[in-house]
Amino acid sequence: MLYLKKYFTEGLIQFTILLSLIGVRVDLDTYLSNQLPPLREIILGPSSAYTQTQFHNLRNTLDGYGIHPKSVDLDQFFTTRRLLNQVRQLDRLSVPSPELSTWLVHRDPETVVSAASQPSPSITLDNGTGLEDVNNSEAPAMRGGGGAPESTYNLSGEDRTLGAVAPEDNQEQGNREGNADLTKEDIDLIDILWRQDIDLGAGREVFNYSSRQKESEAEKPSPEEKKEGTEAQESWRNGVNLQEAQPVDGETGESIPEQLTGLGSQTSLSLQECLRLLEATFPFGEESPEFVAPVVTAELAVANEEAPSTSQGLPLPPPLPQPVPQLDLEQQWQDIMAIMELQEMEVNNTSENSFLSTTSNSANTSGSTSESGSVEGFGLTHSSTLIHQDVSLHQASLPSCSQDFPTLFNPEIDGTSTPHPPLLRMSSSSNSSNVNSTFGATNLTGLFLPPPLNSTNNITSTPVLPDPFSSLLEESMLDEISLLDLAMEEGFSQAQASQLEDELDSDSGLSLDSSHSPVSPSSSETSCSSAASSSSTSATFSEEGAVGYSTDSESVTVEPEEGAVGGYQPEFNKLCRMSYQDPSQFHGLPQLDNINHNHTYNLPLSSSLDEHPELQIPTGKKIGREKQSKLQPQQDFLDKQSSRDERRARAMKIPFSNEKIINLPVEEFNELLSKHHLSEAQLALVRDIRRRGKNKMAAQNCRKRKLDTIINLEQGVHDMRRDKARLLKEKMEFIRSIRQMKQKVQSLYQEVFTQLRDEEGRPYPPSEYSLQYSANGSVLIMPRSMTDQQTRKPDKKQKDKKK
DNA sequence: CAGCACTGTCATCGT
DNA sequence: TTACGATGACAGTGC
Structure with a gap:
């Protein structure tokens, strides 16, 4: 005590x-x-x-x-x-509960807008971790608590579409002051213009171009060095959202092979990395001075730099027949669900990792990135997918500037097919200390919304959900279906393709989430449970x-x-x-739904009777036979309901309750025994009751723990499958990017080669000469005979190594 | 009636 | 050494 x-x-x-x-x-x-x-x-x-x-x-x-x-x-x-x-x-008024956070999350897009005009320290707090961390923590993000590239990516989209309103403004004031100075009216105007553009059928590229212009007007160009890193980051995020990277024609609704509009944006590989990759494909020759063509090098370099814009006209190779029928439809569905839940989870776990960075690699630089013209086509389609992804009720945190919602909230946005991406800033964990720390540093009075606003938000945001879901579903399905297609297109070997197929297939016998639906409550359960699992x-x-x-x-x-x-x-x-x-946590566990047993379990019946003598069934000694006969059915009932030990205790006339026997501390228990002079048999029974009672509880705890472990493991499997899907997606994106780079280099190669002339002004015959890339970036023209010799040598070496 | 799930109990081990 | 918790194994029970 x-x-x-x-x-x-x-x-x-x-x-x-x-x-x-x-x-x-x-x-x-x-x-x-x-x-x-x-x-x-x-x-x-x-x-x-x-x-x-x-x-x-x-x-x-x-x-x-x-x-x-x-x-x-x-x-x-x-x-x-x-x-x-x-x-x-x-x-x-109370410490914000997770439920409270839920509908606030829906209001985050506007929060961001408001954040631009009213820089809030809490946002800085919430998003203290920069994009760099997001990228760095991509692998750790598998565990469910890490960054969520989508949200960040989405932010980039928002940043681009609204032209001004990323909350990282607060951190990179130097770069973003122009944006931060935008008033709400400006933003609304931009938004209206933007929607008009869309309504008029303007393509996304057009819009993005204009938005970029707006952005360029609003802010000074970022340093050139930022461009590549940001490109890589954005493209990384692009890779995560395969379907989102596919722009849709504003008029026809057709899907445009967007990767051709921005090769550089489609991969996180830098040009150097891509060239390095190309080395594995193209035979690179040793540097030989007599064939050095510096001009070509320069041209090539320039061409590479301008790759995104010059490659727009490149046609896509005709798609190969889809190997979809080889995939089990259910497995595909599961994978799709996994991917969607992955996205949902990433959204949920975005939190402070999602955006805002003081580093040059933050999403903040997306403005400069878009200026480079290499990133196009996202910001709208994916935003529509984001809004439905909802959030884990237990992981959302309150935006600090929620009081700005009434003025900035535009109901139309939620109703349109291309809603503004909700910039979800959520606490990465349901840890209360986290929440408290967040709120501790914020203006608490601003955290709580007036009730009317709450209800309004709830109402307006809820109906939006189904629509984007279907679109995402289709996109995800198409995307996932296209993965194998892509693989085949990439010239994968049959083994690789089958491997991919295996990867896409469900590999575990556990039917963990087949019944999960992204919009069902179980989904939210799974989305939160990962972070909440711990x-x-x-x-x-x-x-x-x-x-x-x-x-x-x-x-x-x-x-x-x-x-x-x-x-x-x-x-x-x-x-x-x-x-x-x-x-509620187990609504999504169908295996638990059928459990409907009614075994007596941990029943304090006799104890309560002992504790309340007035309720206790009197023994035969205490009452007359008549009364006893009247109470006999009740006695039988109690006997049936009570446990064996309780019956034994009653039979042995143990003067205290089983509850006491079991739960008393040792000292008090011994004291109790010493108080009552019990026979050996009674003592033995009491000790047995105590032992069994404690063991019973231990068994219950043990089973509970076991069950919990299983649930957590299931969640872990689920998370890993989701991560697998995500990684597969990224892999496909990389493959696609590499292919595009290959095509581009090939075309550039042809272009450059056809323009080369020897001393007499004659073109080099392609059958006799070839261009070779050297490690230092220069391009040489070499006779094919030499090339063959040089390529054979490494082959031999490789073979020797293999031997 | 078999099978399954739940529960209580025992034996055993570790702390 | 004792008390106690954890856990595997088994049996009883109910569906």
């Missing part, structure tokens, strides 16, 4: 001070009960389910042992209390774990309930058992 008191009071005081320091009204009773399990854990310590808590030291806090601290029955109780608390908190453990078990530390108020509440119902509620148990803290 003392331990709990000390622990609780100290933690409570500390936390109260903390909260008061940041200006949050403290309603600890509410928080401690259920609203914020992590919060409670901060105060009360980790969950007992995973930690070996000395419950018996805390048992005194429970007045009557009405419910066991580890009883699964508590789940329902806490769920009820949590819901009640949520309802009660509807009208009061925290879900604590959150999930916190309720139970907190029971061990439970406050008196809770205990008091528990006790009457248990006593009143005689300690057993079949439905209650049924619900709690599998609902397992938060039933």
Whole structure:
């Protein structure tokens, strides 16, 4: 008791001070009960389910042992209390809950706009990590907590379309002051013009060009050195969104092979890297001075620099027959779902990694990138896909400038087919400390929206969802279907193609997410569970774990309930058992839906009877036979309902409850035994009851843990499959880019070669001469005989190495 | 009636 | 050494 008191009071005081320091009204009773399990854990310590808590030291806090601290029955109780608390908190200011964050996320596009005009420090906070980190953390992002290129990418699109309004303005003031100075009217005007352009059938390139112009007017060109890095970054993001990189003709709606409009943008490989890749394809000769043609080198270099614009006219090779039928449709669907969930997850996890960077590689430089003309065609189509992707309810964080919504929110946007991309800035984790830190540094008064606005936002944003989903679905499907096609197109070997096919196929026997739909609640569950998987453990078990530390108020509440119902509620148990803290978390787990058992489980029946003698079925000695006969059916019922040990205890006339036997600390237990002079048989039974009772709880915990582990593993598999899909997509993008680069180099090669003349002004016959690239970037013209010799040598060397 | 899932119990091990 | 938790294995029970 003392331990709990000390622990609780100290933690409570500390936390109260903390909260008061940041200006949050403290309603600890509410928080401690259920609203914020992590919060409670901060105060009360980790969950007992995973930690070996000395419950018996805390048992005194429970007045009557009405419910066991580890009883699964508590789940329902806490769920009820949590819901009640949520309802009660509807009208009061409180630490923002994840639910609160949800609809705020929908308003983020406007938030960004407002951020441009009203730089907010919180945005800087939320997005402190730059794009560089996003790229660097691409691999770590597989784990679900990392960056979300889409959102960043989307931001770039937004940046481009709106011409001014990326929140990174706050960080790169030097570059973006012009944009930041744009007023809301300016932005609205730009937006209107933009939509008019779209309505008039202007292609995206046209629009982007104009937007680029606007941007160039609004801001000074970024340093040239930024161009390449930004290109790479944007194209990287492009690679992530294959379908989004496909622009649609403004008039016909046809899909334009967009990669030809911006070769450089389609890959994160720099030109040097591509040339390096080309070295593997084209025979590069050694430098031989007599054939050096510096002019050619220069030309080639220039041509390479201008690649994006010059390549626009290149036709696509005719598509090969699609190998779609080889793919199992269901597997394809799963992969599509995986990709879509990947995107959703990336959106969810965008958070501070998504954008805003103080480095030169930030998405902020997308303006300069678009000026280079190498990045075109995105910013609209993908934005429509983003808005439906919704967000994890548990990972969204509140934008600090949400009060700007009323003025900046344009309902039309949500209704159009090309809505502005919602710039989702969300907390990367559901960790409450994270949230608190975020809010701690922000103006708290600005965090909470007035209720009317809330409802409005909710209403306006919700109906948008289905539409973009279908479009994304189609795009994703087409995209995924085209992957193999692409692979074949790339001249992949049959083995490679089959490998790709395997990769696209589901590889695990687990049917983890086949039933998941991106728009179903299960999707949101999966989207959040990855990040929450680590925290879900604590959150999930916190309720139970907190029971061990439970406050008196809770205990008091528990006790009457248990006593009143005689300690057993079949439905209650049924619900709690599998609902397992938060039933909503398992809506997406079909394997749990069929569980409908009604076994008695952790029943405090006899204990409650013992605790409440008035409810106890009197033994034959205490009552007359008549009364006993009247109560006999009830006795039978109780016997049936009670556990074996309880019956045994009753039979052996153990003078205290099984609950006490099981849950008392050793000292008190021994004390109890010493108080009552029990026979050897009774003692043995009591010890057995204690042992079995503890083991029962241990088994329950063990199974719970096991189940949780399985769920987490499933989530891990799901995440990995999603990552696999993402990586496959990126791979395909790279392949596509490489192919385009090959084509471009080939055409340039032809162009250059045909223009070369020897000393007598005659063209070099292609059959006798070839251009060779040297490692230092120069281009040589060499006789093919020499080339063959030089290429054979490395071959031999390679063969020797292989031997 | 078989199969499955859940639950309780025991034995055992580790802390 | 004792108490206790974790866990595999088994059996009982209900569907």
